[in-house]
Amino acid sequence: MDPVTLAIHATPxxxxxxxxxxxxTTIVLAVGVxxxxxxxxxxxxxxxxxxxxxxxxxxxxxxxxxxxxxxKGIVGSLLLLFGLRWLRKAVLRFAGIVAIHDEELIxxxxxxxxxxxxxxxxxxxxxxxxxxxxxxxxxxxxxxxIVIAFGAAGGTAFTAATVGAIAAGVFVIALGAALRQxxxxxxxxxxxxxxxxxxxxxxxxxxxxxxxxxxxxxxxxIPLIVVTFLAASWLAVRILKTLLPEGxxxxxxNV
Amino acid sequence: MFKGIWSTLVGLLIEDGQxxxxxxxxxxxxxxxxxxxxxxxxxxxxxxxxxxxxxxVVANLYRAGLVARTRVSSARR
Numbered sequence: 001m002d003p004v005t006l007a008i009h010a011t012p013x014x015x016x017x018x019x020x021x022x023x024x025t026t027i028v029l030a031v032g033v034x035x036x037x038x039x040x041x042x043x044x045x046x047x048x049x050x051x052x053x054x055x056x057x058x059x060x061x062x063x064x065x066x067x068x069x070x071x072k073g074i075v076g077s078l079l080l081l082f083g084l085r086w087l088r089k090a091v092l093r094f095a096g097i098v099a100i101h102d103e104e105l106i107x108x109x110x111x112x113x114x115x116x117x118x119x120x121x122x123x124x125x126x127x128x129x130x131x132x133x134x135x136x137x138x139x140x141x142x143x144x145x146i147v148i149a150f151g152a153a154g155g156t157a158f159t160a161a162t163v164g165a166i167a168a169g170v171f172v173i174a175l176g177a178a179l180r181q182x183x184x185x186x187x188x189x190x191x192x193x194x195x196x197x198x199x200x201x202x203x204x205x206x207x208x209x210x211x212x213x214x215x216x217x218x219x220x221x222i223p224l225i226v227v228t229f230l231a232a233s234w235l236a237v238r239i240l241k242t243l244l245p246e247g248x249x250x251x252x253x254n255v
Numbered sequence: 256m257f258k259g260i261w262s263t264l265v266g267l268l269i270e271d272g273q274x275x276x277x278x279x280x281x282x283x284x285x286x287x288x289x290x291x292x293x294x295x296x297x298x299x300x301x302x303x304x305x306x307x308x309x310x311x312v313v314a315n316l317y318r319a320g321l322v323a324r325t326r327v328s329s330a331r332r
Contacts, residue, residue, distance in 0.1 A: 077282055084274055084312065091316055097323045204308060207282060208301030211289035215301060225305060232309045236316040243320035244327060 013164030021172035024139035030110035039125035043132030076207030083199025090193035095240035197229040281307040
């Protein structure tokens with residue numbers, strides 16, 4: 001696979017993984033700034049190792065053992081279900097019905113909680129270790145799911161998804177290390193909006209392929225499906241904004 | 256990790272339950288049409304699934320908007 005084709009195929013996994021890495025990096029930064037860097041970095045390393053084991057055992061076993069069409073059908077269904085959830089939340093956030101995910105607020109909350117717990121300088125900081133471990137493992141599990149899902153087509157798709165996720169990790173961690181602050185300039189809701197549309201599109205594409213459909217132009221249909229999802233979702237944002245009274249920025253859960 | 260998986264499942268099936276159930280029904284209809292309709296039907300099931308899911312998303316969000324509007328109205332009273 002030439003670098004340009006690899007970059008195109010790796011983009012969905014890159015964008016989707018970047019969202020998860022931003023969340024994990026925010027928490028690790030909060031721990032590092034408040035309690036020192038040794039424990040959170042060890043926690044991050046331990047979580048990364050645990051994730052590598054999960055991907056190596058579960059991911060590779062699933063991709064190699066389950067028949068390709070069945071795997072596409074299952075993964076397509078899961079991508080559609082998870083993608084719809086992301087898309088719905090992103091639309092509700094754009095419309096002002098659910099509060100925008102605020103990385104800076106999360107960062108400040110983490111700082112306050114960690115400072116309240118205190119630290120004895122001579123002991124190993126288990127709290128810092130566990131907070132970083134949990135955050136990286138949780139968000140990393142989602143990255144692992146993204147890699148397995150986008151790589152379900154096998155062969156080069158798995159390579160492209162892995163490259164995309166690793167590149168996202170390197171990019172976000174480098175950005176976080178350079179700034180030493182929460183990554184508030186990352187337009188998270190726009191990313192989630194785009195990723196939701198992409199997950200749904202891949203879900204529809206693979207589920208239909210698993211049933212024996214041949215899409216016109218094969219993978220070239222995917223951008224068209226993504227644009228259709230984005231257009232319909234944007235229409236939904238407009239509808240929601242006309243439904244709500246002007247200036248109504250509410251936080252209505254379970255709507 | 257299990258807590259994370261559990262909260263995702265709860266979120267998917269309970270918080271966004273109607274959307275998830277709607278999507279599962281759309282997938283089941285697509286599968287049934289592809290199996291019952293022969294090769295010609297199999298070549299259009301993807302588009303049918305796309306249309307069903309788009310209608311589902313817009314309808315679900317429209318309903319969410321109506322619920323939110325009712326809550327805003329009752330809160331202002």
